[in-house]
Amino acid sequence: MKTKFKWSHLYLVIVFILLYLPIMYLITYSFSDGSRMTNFTGFTFKHYAALFADTRMIQIVIDTLLVALLSSLVATIIGTLGAMAINTTSRSVVRNSVLSLNNILMVSPDVIIGASFLIFYTALKIPLGFGSVLMSHIAFSIPIVVLMVLPKLQEMSQSMLDAARDLGSTNGQIISRVIFPFITPGIFSGFFMAFTYSLDDFAVTFFVTGNGFQTLSVEIYARARQGIDLEINALSGVMFIFALLLVVGYYFIQTNNQSRKAKHQALEESEALAHETTH
Amino acid sequence: MKKSTNAAYYIPYGFWLIFFVIAPVVLIIYQSFFDINGHFTLSNYQTYFSSGTYILMTVNSVWYAFVITFFTLLVSYPTAYFLHYTKHKQLWLLLIILPTWINLLLKAYAFIGIFSQDGGINSFLGLFGIPAQQILFTDFSFIFVAAYIEIPFMILPIFNSVEELNEGLVNASRDLGASSWQTFRQVIVPMTMSGVKAGVQAVFIPSLSLFMITRLIGGNRVITLGTAIEEHFLTTMNWGMGSTIGVVLIVAMFIIMFLTGERNHHRKEARHEN
Amino acid sequence: MSEVIVELKHVNKMYGQTVVLKDINIEIEQGKFYTLLGPSGSGKTTILRAIAGFLDVTEGDVLFEGKRINDVPANERKVNTVFQDYALFPHMNVFDNVAYGLRIRKVKKDDIKNRVEAALKMVRLTGYDSREISELSGGQQQRVAIARAIVLEPQVLLLDEPLSALDAKLRKDMQYELRELQQRLGITFLFVTHDQEEALALSDEIFVMNDGKVQQSGTPVDIYDEPINHFVADFIGESNIIAGHMIGDYRVEFNGKEFDSVDAGMKPNEPVEVVLRPEDLDITPVGEGKVTVEVDTQLFRGDYYEIVAYDRLGNEWLVHSTNPAKDGETVDLTFDAEDIHVMRLNESEEDFDARLESYEGDE
Numbered sequence: 001m002k003t004k005f006k007w008s009h010l011y012l013v014i015v016f017i018l019l020y021l022p023i024m025y026l027i028t029y030s031f032s033d034g035s036r037m038t039n040f041t042g043f044t045f046k047h048y049a050a051l052f053a054d055t056r057m058i059q060i061v062i063d064t065l066l067v068a069l070l071s072s073l074v075a076t077i078i079g080t081l082g083a084m085a086i087n088t089t090s091r092s093v094v095r096n097s098v099l100s101l102n103n104i105l106m107v108s109p110d111v112i113i114g115a116s117f118l119i120f121y122t123a124l125k126i127p128l129g130f131g132s133v134l135m136s137h138i139a140f141s142i143p144i145v146v147l148m149v150l151p152k153l154q155e156m157s158q159s160m161l162d163a164a165r166d167l168g169s170t171n172g173q174i175i176s177r178v179i180f181p182f183i184t185p186g187i188f189s190g191f192f193m194a195f196t197y198s199l200d201d202f203a204v205t206f207f208v209t210g211n212g213f214q215t216l217s218v219e220i221y222a223r224a225r226q227g228i229d230l231e232i233n234a235l236s237g238v239m240f241i242f243a244l245l246l247v248v249g250y251y252f253i254q255t256n257n258q259s260r261k262a263k264h265q266a267l268e269e270s271e272a273l274a275h276e277t278t279h
Numbered sequence: 280m281k282k283s284t285n286a287a288y289y290i291p292y293g294f295w296l297i298f299f300v301i302a303p304v305v306l307i308i309y310q311s312f313f314d315i316n317g318h319f320t321l322s323n324y325q326t327y328f329s330s331g332t333y334i335l336m337t338v339n340s341v342w343y344a345f346v347i348t349f350f351t352l353l354v355s356y357p358t359a360y361f362l363h364y365t366k367h368k369q370l371w372l373l374l375i376i377l378p379t380w381i382n383l384l385l386k387a388y389a390f391i392g393i394f395s396q397d398g399g400i401n402s403f404l405g406l407f408g409i410p411a412q413q414i415l416f417t418d419f420s421f422i423f424v425a426a427y428i429e430i431p432f433m434i435l436p437i438f439n440s441v442e443e444l445n446e447g448l449v450n451a452s453r454d455l456g457a458s459s460w461q462t463f464r465q466v467i468v469p470m471t472m473s474g475v476k477a478g479v480q481a482v483f484i485p486s487l488s489l490f491m492i493t494r495l496i497g498g499n500r501v502i503t504l505g506t507a508i509e510e511h512f513l514t515t516m517n518w519g520m521g522s523t524i525g526v527v528l529i530v531a532m533f534i535i536m537f538l539t540g541e542r543n544h545h546r547k548e549a550r551h552e553n
Numbered sequence: 554m555s556e557v558i559v560e561l562k563h564v565n566k567m568y569g570q571t572v573v574l575k576d577i578n579i580e581i582e583q584g585k586f587y588t589l590l591g592p593s594g595s596g597k598t599t600i601l602r603a604i605a606g607f608l609d610v611t612e613g614d615v616l617f618e619g620k621r622i623n624d625v626p627a628n629e630r631k632v633n634t635v636f637q638d639y640a641l642f643p644h645m646n647v648f649d650n651v652a653y654g655l656r657i658r659k660v661k662k663d664d665i666k667n668r669v670e671a672a673l674k675m676v677r678l679t680g681y682d683s684r685e686i687s688e689l690s691g692g693q694q695q696r697v698a699i700a701r702a703i704v705l706e707p708q709v710l711l712l713d714e715p716l717s718a719l720d721a722k723l724r725k726d727m728q729y730e731l732r733e734l735q736q737r738l739g740i741t742f743l744f745v746t747h748d749q750e751e752a753l754a755l756s757d758e759i760f761v762m763n764d765g766k767v768q769q770s771g772t773p774v775d776i777y778d779e780p781i782n783h784f785v786a787d788f789i790g791e792s793n794i795i796a797g798h799m800i801g802d803y804r805v806e807f808n809g810k811e812f813d814s815v816d817a818g819m820k821p822n823e824p825v826e827v828v829l830r831p832e833d834l835d836i837t838p839v840g841e842g843k844v845t846v847e848v849d850t851q852l853f854r855g856d857y858y859e860i861v862a863y864d865r866l867g868n869e870w871l872v873h874s875t876n877p878a879k880d881g882e883t884v885d886l887t888f889d890a891e892d893i894h895v896m897r898l899n900e901s902e903e904d905f906d907a908r909l910e911s912y913e914g915d916e
Contacts, residue, residue, distance in 0.1 A: 008361040011357060011358070012362065012365065019374075019375070021393075022386060022389035022427070023386070026388070081290075082288070082292030085292055101296055102296075108532065112488070115525055116304060119306045119310050119518065166606075167701065184644070196380065200380075203488075207513070217382060221495075228391065228392060243377065247376065
């Protein structure tokens with residue numbers, strides 16, 4: 001038993017090393033004084049300096065964040081309305097068909113989404129560029145928002161809505177004071193997921209962006225195809241920190257919610273215990 | 280009240296459903312019936328099925344996806360299983376998820392350095408006097424990098440299914456006299472099958488279409504369905520043929536979804552759930 | 554002297570072909586504790602929801618202070634509900650939950666604070682204002698739900714099985730508190746439960762429901778002592794129900810013997826059912842009692858023994874006795890004429906009441 005336990009830990013450690021080695025490799029060389037990802041030749045910040053001086057790159061970062069922010073905002077609004085629509089649809093045939101359609105973009109490979117959107121924009125003579133990229137990002141983010149918000153809506157019990165009405169609320173007040181605050185965590189998760197979807201995307205953007213507009217992923221791809229450029233390493237160092245902050249922040253919120261639940265459970269148990277002792 | 284507000288909710292969402300879900304799918308099918316000069320034709324499908332190259336490319340792509348999925352599963356299942364028994368599993372899980380937040384292209388780019396002639400691996404091998412090998416632009420490098428990228432997406436659904444497993448069932452099996460290996464084979468594996476299926480679905484479909492890795496890591500040696508689509512749409516501008524391959528990819532996607540069952544854990548959604 | 558606040562007149566409710574309420578006629582008076590008692594699916598919660606305004610009745614009138622309110626939406630009705638699952642708003646703390654209805658009514662801030670404090674004090678939750686709902690135990694959530702409803706000072710409070718989610722001990726405590734609260738507030742409580750002990754303990758008046766109909770209404774004592782039919786006798790308390798027939802006034806035959814009784818007003822030789830409560834049966838040596846039975850099994854219930862015995866005809870007899878019996882022993886059971894309660898088959902509530910009045914007045 002004891003030895004087996006250790007083996008499993010060794011296995012996990014190896015898997016983790018494997019997972020992180022490439023990322024660490026990348027970041028380590030961002031501090032290398034050379035120009036290639038071989039032979040670490042001394043410590044320097046010059047690639048970071050170059051990165052921050054690269055106005056083209058900074059413009060691309062701003063564009064990428066702008067697309068991510070706008071697309072996730074719009075997708076959150078449309079997706080939340082969509083989830084509410086699905087939730088109030090009582091006929092299960094309609095409901096299931098809508099849900100299946102909703103999930104098409106979730107499971108479709110990125111190339112298919114990219115190619116089909118490209119055909120779509122061309123057919124409608126929509127110019128390729130910022131607009132087409134933004135629309136595509138909105139489009140592929142909507143289903144994830146729906147899937148994040150819908151469970152919260154379904155979690156809401158009918159009796160809670162009855163209670164709100166019983167206490168005197170009109171339909172509008174029920175939506176603004178009960179439903180909306182209740183599903184807010186779902187809306188936030190949806191927004192957050194949509195945001196990361198947009199930042200992560202390469203393939204769809206690659207298809208629908210024209211020559212004039214670049215996002216970070218597309219730029220990295222273009223540069224990587226030309227070979228090693230340690231400025232990209234510096235960029236990955238910055239993005240790693242960014243991702244780390246996002247993840248830690250997100251999980252802090254999540255575990256905070258969970259500890260509340262745990263607290264409640266502990267309370268119930270202590271109450272049960274108190275009953276036993278008084279008897 | 281219900282009817283009218285429901286309709287109002289549906290307006291923007293319905294617009295999206297029609298224009299960004301239904302229309303693109305219809306368009307890609309429609310486009311597959313046109314040749315490069317814009318004439319209606321069945322020749323794309325004819326070419327696809329009669330010329331050996333397309334069939335061979337498809338078989339190859341499916342084979343690569345299979346190998347990638349196989350190795351991903353091989354590494355992921357024990358990881359997910361062992362993870363369940365660690366003390367600070369939420370923290371470990373976080374560490375599994377973190378790499379998925381790093382841009383895919385950066386991870387692929389890292390391997391250009393690691394696998395290059397004088398990169399990390401070859402310097403390491405050099406310590407043992409082994410001469411530098413050509414690693415980049417081989418089948419091995421393609422499969423390795425693809426598996427590397429997919430591993431977290433396989434671990435998460437399997438981990439969830441292990442978590443859902445009622446510990447009482449494992450105890451019951453031991454109580455009824457099964458050894459730990461028998462318990463693993465007869466109780467744990469069948470009961471975590473849903474997670475495995477979800478993981479396979481989350482890995483296999485993207486593996487058919489990962490064109491950037493074939494370009495950056497596989498050189499142009501490896502051609503997947505995704506690479507072919509990208510080639511036809513963005514390089515040779517033969518959208519008809521590209522759409523035909525797209526239709527093949529969509530069909531493949533439905534077959535895989537059918538084989539791996541209804542329960543689809545979407546890859547990115549999965550990382551939210553933990 | 555007491556005025557009727559809520560009244561249901563010939564109310565029917567149907568879901569498609571399924572009838573859930575059949576010709577319900579109920580009067581609810583000011584300041585009393587009413588209980589709708591019945592098994593699940595008997596229609597008791599449907600009545601509550603019809604009064605609260607969460608569902609439309611198919612036929613009949615729902616009246617509030619004499620006015621028809623069938624078409625008044627729930628948010629404009631002057632009744633409030635305590636829900637079975639409490640239905641607290643999880644995204645608000647205790648104070649905000651209780652203040653919800655007051656804020657909807659645009660009550661002034663200071664008033665809200667005072668009234669919420671008062672309501673929380675009423676349910677013994679002073680100092681819990683800023684707690685989150687998820688931090689409360691089931692019993693505390695229950696109190697918040699009550700405070701949230703009573704803070705609006707409704708004339709009628711509807712309680713939909715509010716205690717069903719609590720464990721046995723807490724449930725008992727809350728029964729006392731509810732009764733006390735109702736008396737202190739002086740408002741009408743309409744309480745729904747499937748627990749007959751709870752109904753007997755709390756109510757001024759009980760409506761026993763089954764199959765979408767009110768089977769019997771009356772004080773707990775009336776219903777326990779004089780159940781109208783087999784269902785009520787069986788559902789409320791434990792009983793031995795034996796088929797028999799009336800010889801004449803004050804004379805009933807069952808189990809092959811004639812007995813004196815206190816019931817009258819039935820046709821001679823009319824087939825009836827006889828109810829004998831297990832606690833009214835006493836065990837005596839053979840030859841000294843009225844029915845001879847053989848003891849089959851017994852269970853110790855703490856304050857009494859529950860004994861199951863069979864007579865020669867094979868009828869089962871349930872006896873509550875302070876002394877134990879021996880398994881397999883043959884004993885006699887004895888009871889007084891007042892312990893025998895005779896029920897006619899298919900008698901309506903009005904006929905039952907009229908008959909009781911006709912001969913009880915004589916005495």
